Amino acid sequence: MTDPQTIISADHLIAGYLPGVDILNGCSMDVKEGELIGVIGPNGAGKSTFLKALFGLVPVREGKVQLRGEDITNLKADKLVQRGIGFVPQTENVFPTLSIEENLEMGAYQAPKTYKAQRAKMYDLFPVLGKRRNQQAGSLSGGERQMVAMARALMMDPSVLLLDEPSAGLSPDRQDETFVRTRDINRTGVTVIMVEQNARRCLQICDRGYVLDQGTSAYTATGQELLADPKVIELYLGTLGADKDDEDDAGAVVAPDATTEKSE
Amino acid sequence: MRNADHAGPKARHFPLRIALLSTLTVAAITVISAVPAQASQLATEVADTAGGTETNLLLQNLLNGITFGLLLALASVGLSLIYATTGLSNFAHGEQVTFGAAAAFAAVTAGAPILLAAVFAVLAGGASGWLQDTVLWSQLRKRRIAPMQQMIVSIGLALAAVNLLQIWMGAQRVRLSTSIEVRYEFGPVSIGPQTMISMAVCIVALGAVGFFLQRTRLGRATRAVSDNPALASATGISVNRVIRIVWIMSGSLAALGGVLLALYENTSDFSAGARILLLMFAAVTLGGLGHPFGALVGSLVVGIVAEVSTVFLPTPDLKYAIVMGMLILTLLVRPQGLLGRKERVG
Numbered sequence: 001m002t003d004p005q006t007i008i009s010a011d012h013l014i015a016g017y018l019p020g021v022d023i024l025n026g027c028s029m030d031v032k033e034g035e036l037i038g039v040i041g042p043n044g045a046g047k048s049t050f051l052k053a054l055f056g057l058v059p060v061r062e063g064k065v066q067l068r069g070e071d072i073t074n075l076k077a078d079k080l081v082q083r084g085i086g087f088v089p090q091t092e093n094v095f096p097t098l099s100i101e102e103n104l105e106m107g108a109y110q111a112p113k114t115y116k117a118q119r120a121k122m123y124d125l126f127p128v129l130g131k132r133r134n135q136q137a138g139s140l141s142g143g144e145r146q147m148v149a150m151a152r153a154l155m156m157d158p159s160v161l162l163l164d165e166p167s168a169g170l171s172p173d174r175q176d177e178t179f180v181r182t183r184d185i186n187r188t189g190v191t192v193i194m195v196e197q198n199a200r201r202c203l204q205i206c207d208r209g210y211v212l213d214q215g216t217s218a219y220t221a222t223g224q225e226l227l228a229d230p231k232v233i234e235l236y237l238g239t240l241g242a243d244k245d246d247e248d249d250a251g252a253v254v255a256p257d258a259t260t261e262k263s264e
Numbered sequence: 265m266r267n268a269d270h271a272g273p274k275a276r277h278f279p280l281r282i283a284l285l286s287t288l289t290v291a292a293i294t295v296i297s298a299v300p301a302q303a304s305q306l307a308t309e310v311a312d313t314a315g316g317t318e319t320n321l322l323l324q325n326l327l328n329g330i331t332f333g334l335l336l337a338l339a340s341v342g343l344s345l346i347y348a349t350t351g352l353s354n355f356a357h358g359e360q361v362t363f364g365a366a367a368a369f370a371a372v373t374a375g376a377p378i379l380l381a382a383v384f385a386v387l388a389g390g391a392s393g394w395l396q397d398t399v400l401w402s403q404l405r406k407r408r409i410a411p412m413q414q415m416i417v418s419i420g421l422a423l424a425a426v427n428l429l430q431i432w433m434g435a436q437r438v439r440l441s442t443s444i445e446v447r448y449e450f451g452p453v454s455i456g457p458q459t460m461i462s463m464a465v466c467i468v469a470l471g472a473v474g475f476f477l478q479r480t481r482l483g484r485a486t487r488a489v490s491d492n493p494a495l496a497s498a499t500g501i502s503v504n505r506v507i508r509i510v511w512i513m514s515g516s517l518a519a520l521g522g523v524l525l526a527l528y529e530n531t532s533d534f535s536a537g538a539r540i541l542l543l544m545f546a547a548v549t550l551g552g553l554g555h556p557f558g559a560l561v562g563s564l565v566v567g568i569v570a571e572v573s574t575v576f577l578p579t580p581d582l583k584y585a586i587v588m589g590m591l592i593l594t595l596l597v598r599p600q601g602l603l604g605r606k607e608r609v610g
């Protein structure tokens with residue numbers, strides 16, 4: 001656990017929303033500085049719950065979350081933001097009546113001095129947002145909202161970024177853009193833990209993947225290993241993925257097994 | 265009650281709504297200036313003998329409606345902010361208004377000039393908001409008591425507070441100022457200096473609230489909390505601190521509203537706030553629950569409709585029935601209120 005390279009770790013987390021109902025039953029993860037981690041698993045496996053548990057939004061009953069060796073279990077979200085963790089929820093991840101710029105300002109709420117500089121960085125990273133800075137976030141498309149949400153989480157310059165299904169509900173083009181951008185953000189040195197429904201595409205870009213099933217982290221391996229693992233193919237990539245294999249080989253960047261969920 | 269799913273606000277329609285409202289206003293004014301041949305007879309009776317021109321009853325009532333609407337807006341903006349940030353429909357808000365009048369009356373009785381008494385009332389109102397949130401509401405939120413249960417608590421609090429206020433103020437009516445109001449003539453309408461000052465104070469105070477919400481960082485954080493408290497806290501905003509400030513503001517503004525209402529009606533008593541509680545709820549709902557400017561627009565419409573309707577009604581006692589009828593009609597056509605954002609269904 002005290003591996004100097006480990007930036008964030010979860011040790012046998014047991015957590016849930018209602019008393020007596022555990023959604024996570026001993027979920028563990030060990031993430032090295034600078035890694036891009038993909039978390040896949042069936043619907044209802046507890047992927048979102050796991051991210052929320054890391055971020056103090058779901059009470060952890062047993063187990064430990066550590067950031068650089070320090071215990072951060074059940075710390076309040078605003079404290080975790082201060083310590084350099086950013087979280088982008090899957091849905092309702094922008095303030096709809098605030099403008100794009102105001103959304104970004106809220107992202108830097110705890111560090112108003114760095115706000116202007118960070119904002120300029122975000123407008124470089126997402127030029128669309130700069131152009132439409134005064135537009136209300138609620139009037140944006142799903143893809144644009146996702147950008148606002150991501151930019152908002154990056155305003156505090158986090159060292160760990162938690163993303164919950166950033167590609168959900170987007171068109172294939174937009175999904176691809178999201179994956180590329182996530183990879184780019186990761187390359188700037190931000191450790192990223194990304195939960196994804198689009199398992200194939202996620203495993204293609206991540207350093208390491210975790211398979212989550214029924215509230216436990218079943219196993220972990222590099223993205224490539226998981227993509228080749230017959231069990232993973234059968235359970236999570238499915239026949240749909242196999243059908244499209246040719247297409248993938250041909251270099252198509254389209255996400256084949258996207259089950260475009262519109263809402264929870 | 266509150267749908268957590270705030271999606272798809274139609275910001276683009278805001279100018280449209282304003283245009284629509286202005287058109288309606290212009291239309292109403294046209295009707296007013298054309299119609300009141302029959303009313304002018306009545307108007308002559310009320311016309312100030314000192315003035316040369318006749319008072320136009322409709323215009324006079326319109327002015328009274330605007331005055332009352334502004335007072336109502338000031339009193340109810342806190343109700344609206346608390347609802348927006350916490351989901352609580354605070355039934356004790358009427359007592360918050362009375363509390364302002366009571367505090368000012370206590371100061372006046374102790375010999376303070378009215379201006380100082382008003383400042384004292386505003387400070388006391390803010391303090392009561394802070395105290396309530398500290399010892400009661402924040403504790404309920406911490407224990408995750410749902411807004412519905414909190415509302416029941418607020419009803420209990422209102423009952424207790426109205427009795428305490430009666431003990432404090434007595435059962436009789438009280439007056440903050442014993443001066444007899446003179447009225448100035450402005451063409452077809454007349455207005456007293458106290459009323460003019462009240463209107464000015466309302467406009468300045470409401471402008472300050474608008475400035476706070478739009479132009480300050482804390483105000484924008486307040487709007488963020490009312491958009492989505494969970495996301496606000498995940499973003500690093502200290503939601504409880506924001507709500508604490510909303511309670512302080514709400515208490516101060518209600519107290520100021522109470523003082524001005526007592527001056528406007530030239531009387532007050534322990535149930536003054538309770539009498540306007542339902543009107544405040546109507547105004548906030550009409551304007552758009554949770555919308556920062558919903559209370560203002562809703563209150564103006566409620567005030568104007570109530571006062572203007574008395575010109576046409578056989579008895580002024582029916583004016584609030586007209587207001588409630590209008591509220592129901594509006595909700596049937598625009599369930600989210602005049603300014604409210606559409607809730608996404610599903």
Ligand SMILES: Nc1ncnc2c1ncn2[C@@H]1O[C@H](COP(=O)(O)OP(=O)(O)O)[C@@H](O)[C@H]1O
Binds near residue numbers: 023043044
């Ligand atoms: N707010 C909540 N309250 C109670 N149960 C919840 C809540 N959110 C999710 N759950 C339950 O937790 C389980 C895991 O959900 P979730 O973590 O969202 O799964 P995933 O993100 O992997 O699809 C599901 O059975 C779901 O019903």
Ligand SMILES: [Mg+2]
Binds near residue numbers: 165
């Ligand atoms: Mg999920």
